[in-house]
Amino acid sequence: MSDDSPSEPRTFARDALETVAIVAAVGAVLFAVSGVWPPMVAIESGSMQPTLERGDLVVVTAEGRYGGPAADDYGVVTANESEGYGRLGGPGDVVVYDAPSHPTPIIHRAVFWVEDGENWYDRANESYASGADSCAELLNCPAPHAGYVTRGDNNDYYDQAQGIASPVRPDWVRAKGQFHVPHLGALRLEAQKLF
Known part of the structure; x- marks a missing residue:
């Protein structure tokens, strides 16, 4: 040897x-x-079903990358301005955002943009306005500041109408979803339980 x-x-x-x-x-x-870290997020709830299931892994990018034809100044395409562009099974972009009132990041579709003080009830789909009949009955209306009105594809309400978040300010947006890998995020969710 x-x-x-x-x-x-x-x-x-x-x-x-x-x-x-x-x-x-x-x-x-x-x-x-x-352009972001981490470049992937695991879906933790059913709010984006059937587009995204709990346990799916979503590959994300910085909001200014790979925008569509109607991207705004922040690189996000809203569903109402999508002009045929869409990501993750629907019109417009799906954004990951941090709401000050919510303990974890939220991944929902950006539906439309509102200006500070805007009565956005008139532009909202009544089906997602949580039973409100006017701006006065709708949470976050008039808009307390400019931002995106968002909604989970599986939810029958806007996040802003339920008080999940006020209109999503551009600086709250951490990333936007590009594509997903079914079930691969389940590994990450199980690992989180261990730690």
Whole structure:
């Protein structure tokens, strides 16, 4: 037996460093392409069914990347302005946003933009206005500030009409969804339970 063979600890260390280097390289490429970290999110609820199911993994990008033909100044295409453009099974963009009133990020479709003080009841679909008959009966109407009115594809209400969030300010938007991989996010959700 020759003494030139690497020892087990050195081999393990080399293999571990190679693995870390590969993971770091993949992460760097994903970040370069997406412009956000993390570049994927796991769906935690059924609010976007049937488009996105609980446990699906959504690949996301910075809101200004890969916009559609009617993207606004912030790189988001709303469903009402989509002109045939759509992502994730519906018109317009699906955005990931942080609402100050909500403990976790929300991933819902941007439906339309409202200006500060706007009576947006007249532009809202009555089906999603939570039974309101006027702006005075609708939460967040008139709009307390400019932002997006959003809705989960499976929800029969706007997020703003239920008080989930006020109109989503552009600086609350963390990313927008590009495509999804069914069931792959379930691994991440299970891992979250362990930690």
